[in-house]
Amino acid sequence: MQSSQKRNPLKRILTVRGAGQVITVTIGLIVLCAVFALLNPNFTSQRNLNNLMRQIAPFLIVGIAQSYVLITGNIDLSIGSVLGMSCMISATLMTRGMDPWLASAITLISCLAVGILNGVLVINCKLPPFIATLGTMTIARGIAQIVNNNMNTDAIGDGAMAFRDFFYYGKFLGIYSTVYIAIVLWLVFNFILSKTRTGSHIYAVGSNLEAAKLSGVNISKVVIKAYMVSAFCSGVAGLITCATGGLGTMDAGLSYELYAVAASVIGGVSTLGGQGILLGTIVGASVWGVMQNGLSLAGAPVALRNIIIGVIVVISVLADVIVRSGKRPRRIRDAVAEAVAAKQ
Amino acid sequence: MQEYLVELQGVSKSFPGVQALDHVQLNLQAGEVLALLGENGAGKSTLMKILSGIYPKDEGVTRVYGNAVENMTPQKARELGIAIIHQELNMCQHLTVAENIFLGREIVRGGRLARREMNAAAGEVLRHLNIDIDPETIVGDLQLSKQQMVEIAKALSTNAKVLIMDEPTSALTAKEINDLFTIIRKLRAEGHGIIYISHRLEELQYIADRVTILRDGQYITTMNYRDTSLREIISYMVGREIKEKFPRVDCEPGDVIFEVKNLNAGRLVRDINLSVRQGEIVGIAGLMGAGRTETTRAIFGVDPKVSGEIWLRGQHVNIRRPEDSIRAGIVLVPEDRKRDGLCVKLSIKDNIALPNLDILCNRLTVVNRRKKGTMTDQTVHDLRIKLPNADVDAASLSGGNQQKVVVGKWLARHSKMVLFDEPTRGIDVAAKVEIYNLMNELKRQGIGVLFVSSEMPEILGISDRIVVMCDGRITGELPIGEATQEKIMDLATRFESKINHATA
Numbered sequence: 001m002q003s004s005q006k007r008n009p010l011k012r013i014l015t016v017r018g019a020g021q022v023i024t025v026t027i028g029l030i031v032l033c034a035v036f037a038l039l040n041p042n043f044t045s046q047r048n049l050n051n052l053m054r055q056i057a058p059f060l061i062v063g064i065a066q067s068y069v070l071i072t073g074n075i076d077l078s079i080g081s082v083l084g085m086s087c088m089i090s091a092t093l094m095t096r097g098m099d100p101w102l103a104s105a106i107t108l109i110s111c112l113a114v115g116i117l118n119g120v121l122v123i124n125c126k127l128p129p130f131i132a133t134l135g136t137m138t139i140a141r142g143i144a145q146i147v148n149n150n151m152n153t154d155a156i157g158d159g160a161m162a163f164r165d166f167f168y169y170g171k172f173l174g175i176y177s178t179v180y181i182a183i184v185l186w187l188v189f190n191f192i193l194s195k196t197r198t199g200s201h202i203y204a205v206g207s208n209l210e211a212a213k214l215s216g217v218n219i220s221k222v223v224i225k226a227y228m229v230s231a232f233c234s235g236v237a238g239l240i241t242c243a244t245g246g247l248g249t250m251d252a253g254l255s256y257e258l259y260a261v262a263a264s265v266i267g268g269v270s271t272l273g274g275q276g277i278l279l280g281t282i283v284g285a286s287v288w289g290v291m292q293n294g295l296s297l298a299g300a301p302v303a304l305r306n307i308i309i310g311v312i313v314v315i316s317v318l319a320d321v322i323v324r325s326g327k328r329p330r331r332i333r334d335a336v337a338e339a340v341a342a343k344q
Numbered sequence: 345m346q347e348y349l350v351e352l353q354g355v356s357k358s359f360p361g362v363q364a365l366d367h368v369q370l371n372l373q374a375g376e377v378l379a380l381l382g383e384n385g386a387g388k389s390t391l392m393k394i395l396s397g398i399y400p401k402d403e404g405v406t407r408v409y410g411n412a413v414e415n416m417t418p419q420k421a422r423e424l425g426i427a428i429i430h431q432e433l434n435m436c437q438h439l440t441v442a443e444n445i446f447l448g449r450e451i452v453r454g455g456r457l458a459r460r461e462m463n464a465a466a467g468e469v470l471r472h473l474n475i476d477i478d479p480e481t482i483v484g485d486l487q488l489s490k491q492q493m494v495e496i497a498k499a500l501s502t503n504a505k506v507l508i509m510d511e512p513t514s515a516l517t518a519k520e521i522n523d524l525f526t527i528i529r530k531l532r533a534e535g536h537g538i539i540y541i542s543h544r545l546e547e548l549q550y551i552a553d554r555v556t557i558l559r560d561g562q563y564i565t566t567m568n569y570r571d572t573s574l575r576e577i578i579s580y581m582v583g584r585e586i587k588e589k590f591p592r593v594d595c596e597p598g599d600v601i602f603e604v605k606n607l608n609a610g611r612l613v614r615d616i617n618l619s620v621r622q623g624e625i626v627g628i629a630g631l632m633g634a635g636r637t638e639t640t641r642a643i644f645g646v647d648p649k650v651s652g653e654i655w656l657r658g659q660h661v662n663i664r665r666p667e668d669s670i671r672a673g674i675v676l677v678p679e680d681r682k683r684d685g686l687c688v689k690l691s692i693k694d695n696i697a698l699p700n701l702d703i704l705c706n707r708l709t710v711v712n713r714r715k716k717g718t719m720t721d722q723t724v725h726d727l728r729i730k731l732p733n734a735d736v737d738a739a740s741l742s743g744g745n746q747q748k749v750v751v752g753k754w755l756a757r758h759s760k761m762v763l764f765d766e767p768t769r770g771i772d773v774a775a776k777v778e779i780y781n782l783m784n785e786l787k788r789q790g791i792g793v794l795f796v797s798s799e800m801p802e803i804l805g806i807s808d809r810i811v812v813m814c815d816g817r818i819t820g821e822l823p824i825g826e827a828t829q830e831k832i833m834d835l836a837t838r839f840e841s842k843i844n845h846a847t848a
Binding site for chain 2: 216217
């Protein structure tokens with residue numbers, strides 16, 4: 001009796017949380033890589049692939065950040081500024097002689113505070129997320145500027161070599177440490193999102209806030225948690241930026257919140273909430289990184305690169321919209337089929 | 345003294361400016377279906393929201409299993425075994441059936457969700473109810489009726505003893521309603537208490553044991569269903585007797601004013617031919633998914649036509665977009681008022697003006713506010729729309745008055761042909777009669793009326809001629825004198841496969 005509704009398990013996996021788009025975009029990514037490899041053989045060199053992965057890592061980290069918030073049906077515009085704030089706070093503390101690890105811990109805690117503020121403004125004060133995080137975006141950027149008296153910091157010095165290796169320059173098994181950091185973050189947050197109660201509630205809140213509330217889900221806790229994950233990841237990305245340059249720059253992470261939206265959306269995360277998986281975010285971030293890397297290897301000027309990448313974002317979302325609108329007739333057909341069954 | 349599952353006494357609740365409930369009482373026994381009746385705004389939903397802890401009450405006592413409960417919250421209500429199935433389905437469309445059923449009380453083993461366990465448990469509940477749904481299906485892929493079943497399963501999986509159903513059948517087809525009633529009877533036999541809210545009074549005969557009636561936030565009476573009649577119930581609900589549920593106006597049918605010839609638009613609109621004469625209301629009957637809504641949408645130009653012609657008063661009209669149709673004077677009052685008919689966040693005035701801005705604007709497209717005000721006043725007066733003032737949000741009106749605003753915005757531009765799609769869905773008895781009167785008035789003025797309805801009594805009560813659709817085709821036409829429910833049902837289920845069998 002269960003059989004009539006039972007569907008092909010593969011098809012079911014594809015429809016769950018918009019996983020279908022991950023496959024199409026992965027195919028797109030492979031095609032993209034093939035094209036770049038043909039345009040410039042250096043694209044597939046060991047050295048470039050290594051750099052490419054390190055280039056993708058920060059996009060993936062902020063992508064995870066934005067995906068969490070998008071799946072709850074909100075948006076976080078403060079990601080780039082929190083990244084900048086993290087970069088400036090950690091660098092300032094280190095140039096004043098603080099132990100790099102303690103400085104990193106303090107930095108991440110201050111980032112989490114911004115995340116909590118975002119969550120409270122959105123879910124408790126009921127501000128539209130666009131406005132609330134636009135405000136905190138400006139505030140966080142202001143903090144980034146004020147911590148070192150409106151100047152970029154000096155070099156964080158030799159004492160921070162271990163810190164710089166840990167976040168950027170170190171290699172293990174031939175792969176840069178940044179890549180490992182991104183992978184660890186992804187594993188942890190993917191586990192939370194797909195396997196735990198908190199993850200389930202994040203989807204539920206994004207899918208139907210009212211239903212989640214009436215089912216006894218503590219919606220404010222869920223939304224605040226999502227914004228905290230976002231701020232934490234942005235903070236880590238800020239530490240990576242600091243380690244990369246070896247100093248704090250005030251405009252670090254400028255427009256990263258939008259790159260994060262792009263990575264999420266290309267990977268199939270819906271901006272309307274309730275839909276998307278972090279596997280998609282990997283693919284989305286990779287598309288973004290591959291475009292940047294491949295186009296520059298192919299010698300495309302920056303302006304052209306931006307235009308092409310922008311077009312890719314629009315097309316990938318458009319494809320999703322078209323696929324989804326194509327679904328509707330099928331439901332009507334189902335209704336007819338059932339009416340026929342009822343009659344016979 | 346009888347033991348009650350739930351007892352409400354002297355419950356009052358006021359919202360700013362409105363006394364929603366005034367010392368209302370209600371009680372529910374185990375193993376019965378209590379129908380809670382009243383017009384829109386009578387306070388049924390408010391009372392149920394108080395019982396399930398969504399709203400706090402101002403005054404009164406709630407007793408569950410004989411014990412007084414203070415400060416009810418949704419959480420507490422659930423622990424006590426009270427579950428509510430809301431009118432607007434409250435499901436997470438993106439999640440699976442099992443995830444929805446266990447939302448808020450997921451089973452966790454060692455920090456991880458025990459998906460397999462939840463799927464099995466959800467399957468168990470569904471099987472118990474004889475509902476054939478795979479617990480791993482995404483809820484958004486299910487039909488409305490199935491989603492409703494999932495809501496019931498969700499409620500029961502919490503071991504609810506008291507089940508509140510708010511308008512559960514408003515979006516279901518006849519067959520689906522039957523399935524729902526089977527489940528309700530099964531639950532009743534198992535000793536659950538069910539509070540059932542519905543506007544479709546004819547349903548009560550199949551399930552109701554007792555009825556409690558509210559009017560304007562006041563408790564009116566409670567009766568055994570066996571000892572009463574629909575007529576009596578209605579008179580209690582509206583506070584006066586409604587003489588005619590379906591008022592009829594007889595006009596001499598004149599010339600054909602509206603004609604659809606060989607209309608094709610996708611699978612659900614195939615070779616449609618129909619006509620409406622002056623002074624005539626034509627009803628389109630059929631099952632859900634028969635293509636009735638699609639036909640009206642294709643005529644109006646919302647969905648593209650593959651082929652076919654529309655004629656209005658002897659003139660061929662070329663309709664490619666709704667603008668073409670509106671300009672010609674053919675207008676649509678859509679099925680879902682709140683989604684397709686009104687801009688609910690705009691004022692009544694703005695809603696009425698919206699399709700008529702071409703009339704209201706001067707050559708520089710500046711809106712003439714005086715004309716706009718006059719048009720609104722005229723419409724409100726003509727259609728007897730009840731509203732505090734024309735600047736309130738459309739969302740704040742009752743269903744019946746919202747429907748009048750939708751009709752009103754079209755009549756303000758002297759339309760010649762009005763298509764109604766389910767004009768009385770979710771509207772209470774008295775307001776329905778007003779909508780019927782309005783349709784009759786249009787007919788008397790010589791405006792063509794074509795309406796789609798899933799309610800048999802309404803189709804039979806209002807139409808002068810009935811067109812029946814099935815599976816995207818017109819399967820028959822009945823003058824009102826010859827139409828019966830059986831004949832309509834027969835035509836509505838003439839599926840093509842069956843016809844082929846018959847001829848083969």
